[in-house]
Amino acid sequence: MTTREFLECDLVVLGGGMAGMxxxxxxxxxxxxxxxxxxxxxxxxxxxxSGGYLWTATSLAQMNLHDDGDPRLHAVIIEEYPEVLAWMRARGIAMRPPQKVLYGRGCQIDMQDHLRKASSEVEAVGGIVVRGTETREIICEKGRVAGVVTTHPDGETELRAASVLIATGGFQGDPELRARHIHPAARVMGLRSNLTSSGAGLSLGIAAGGAWAGPNSGYYGHLVATPVPFRTDSDFVKYTQYHSIHGVLLNRAGRRFVDESDDDHASSQLTLRQPGASALLVWDQRVQDDHAVVPPVAGAEPLDRFQIAIGAGARGGKAATLAEIAGIADRLGFDGAACVAGLGAFNRQMSAEPERAVPPRETHDRALDRAPYYVLEVVSAITFTFGGLLADAKARVLDPFGEPIGGLYVAGADVGNVFRRGYAGGLALASTFAFRAMRTAGF
Ligand SMILES: Cc1cc2nc3c(=O)[nH]c(=O)nc-3n(C[C@H](O)[C@H](O)[C@H](O)COP(=O)(O)OP(=O)(O)OC[C@H]3O[C@@H](n4cnc5c(N)ncnc54)[C@H](O)[C@@H]3O)c2cc1C
Incomplete structure (x- = not known):
């Protein structure tokens, strides 16, 4: 017989990551x-x-320009972000001074310090952080939440609470959900994330009456060398080709398919949709010296990402001339002659008429003309999903009619449609919605 124990509290938080803690x-x-x-x-x-860069866009207009997600939800991040940073400082979380991050601004915080302190702060006032525990159900009574039922090897626990926050980090860990909501090729893509965020919070929220926010195939990810399985946590960053914004990406037919200079994350989403779900990333010695071995953001470790990837068995090689790239490309299953022709066309356009490039090349519009050339096959690896629960700007979970479910909140990657194609910080998304949810819940 399953034993059930009961516990009362003010708030149950599902998920102990950035949003939850x-x-x-x-x-x-x-x-x-x-x-x-x-x-x-x-x-x-x-x-x-994570690298701990708690960053976001510097204004709502800037965020709206870079991403076509829900502007009302964008506003939550912009409004709460200064409050989150002030709170981190007030708690004495170790952090570096503000710096530029991608197109926005932020501070690198000591994440372990934040997580450790958050845990102690919860326990200091009688709360508990339980690990290794699944949630079977969100209890609803009289049209609002009344707690959750968790399961563990010794039985079940009914946690009675007037407020429940869903913060389980998205569904990137579930291949079937990825295939259904992102793209069929997403079923086998690399997972550049924790291994446990598999959509449980979303199904619990929907079972409690919440709605899916609607179609959204977007996700945050990066281009990584292949086939190099992630074995340790530091591999996530080591194999990420952040400098792709300075290189050229070619599909199997030797064609460019994206403005690489937009950002690596955007290129990653489009690479997934290419034949074979991979691309050839090519750069020259100038890009190697000025960008590939330089940290993508101040404070990160400088790494020779090409050497590290090739050393780990990645598919690619170095070519002494542009023409030599054909042999490497052919070996990797790309049309070598077309790749060389595509690179030649790109170089001519960058030298003479960059404005005629199709797809466009908004920035970093320089020819790749300093041998040798670096060639890597790259694939898209996912960090978190953009689809999720329907929520309003108070971080309340909404039902299919747009009505809030009393006491049910959502934060972090489980919030649907904050972002669509762009991205303005995963840690900021998580912490600002956590703040907004707690504000609405009266804490
Ligand atoms: C290598 C790497 C580097 C990154 N660097 C940065 C960076 O510098 N800046 C930035 O802004 N973002 C960065 N990110 C992204 C950022 O870490 C995430 O966007 C952010 O942590 C998401 O917060 P979250 O709370 O939604 O999810 P998470 O922090 O992943 O937390 C979700 C938690 O829920 C738990 N969970 C899952 N299912 C259940 C369940 N059924 N019941 C209970 N718990 C459950 C998970 O185990 C996890 O602990 C990086 C990510 C990676 C992988």
Whole structure:
């Protein structure tokens, strides 16, 4: 017989990553008794793997320009971001001074410090952080949430609470959900994320009456060398080809298919949709010296990403001349002659008429003409999904009619349609929605 124990608290948080631990600590700081339910053996999720750059766009207009997600949800990030940073500082979280990150601005925080302190803050006022625990159900009574039922080897626990926050980090860990919502090729893509975010929060939210926010095949990801399986946490960053914005991406037919200079994350999404779900990334010695071995953001480690990838068995090679690229491309299953022709056309356009390039090349519009050439086959690896639960700007989960479900909130990658194609910071998305949810819940 399954035994069931009962526990009362003010707030249950599902997921102990960036959104969950931020919300839990924020509520605990206001005296709330919080129970965090984490499925993995430890808290942290993708936040614990991250570089800790807590950044976002510098204005709503800038965010709207870079991403076509829901502008009302964009506004939550912009409005709460200064509050989150001030709170991090007030708690003494170690952080570096503000710096430029991608097109926005932010601070690199000591993530372990934040997660550790958040956990202590929850426990200091009688809360609990439970690990290795699944949630079977969100309990609804009289049209609003009343708690959750968790399962563990010793039985079940009914956690009674008037507020529940869903913060399980998206569905990138589930191949079938990726194939259904992103693209059939996404079924076998690389997972550049924690391994536990598999859409559980989304199905729990929908079972509790919440709605899916609608179609959204977008995701945050990067181009990585292939086939180099991620074995350790540091591999995520080592195999990421951030400098692709300075190179040229060619599909199997030798054609460019994206403005590479837009950003690596955007190129990654389009690479997934190319034949064979991969592309050839080519750069020259100038790009190698000025960008490939230079940290993509101040504070990150300088790495020779080409050497590291090739050393780990990645598909690619170095060519002494542009023409030599044909042999490497043919060997990798690309049309070598077409690739060389495509690169030649790109170089001529960049030298003479960059404005005629199709697809366009908005920035970094220089020919690749300093031998040798570096060639890597790259694939898209996913960090978190953009589709998720329908929510309003108060971080409340909405039903299919757009009505809030009393006491049910969502934060982080589980919030649907904040982003679509662009991206303005995963840690900022998580922590600002955590703040907004706690504000709405009265903590
Ligand atoms: C290598 C790498 C580098 C990154 N660098 C940056 C960076 O510098 N800046 C930035 O902004 N973003 C970065 N990110 C992205 C960022 O880490 C995520 O966007 C962010 O952590 C998402 O927050 P979240 O709370 O939604 O999910 P997570 O932080 O992943 O937390 C989700 C948590 O929910 C748990 N969970 C899943 N299912 C359940 C369940 N059923 N019940 C209970 N718990 C569950 C998971 O185990 C996890 O602990 C990086 C990510 C990676 C992988």
């Amino acid at each position: 931020t919300a839990a600590a924020r509520a605990a700081g206001r005296g709330a008794k919080v129970v965090v339910v984490e499925k993995a053996a430890d808290i942290g999720g993708s936040a614990a793997l």
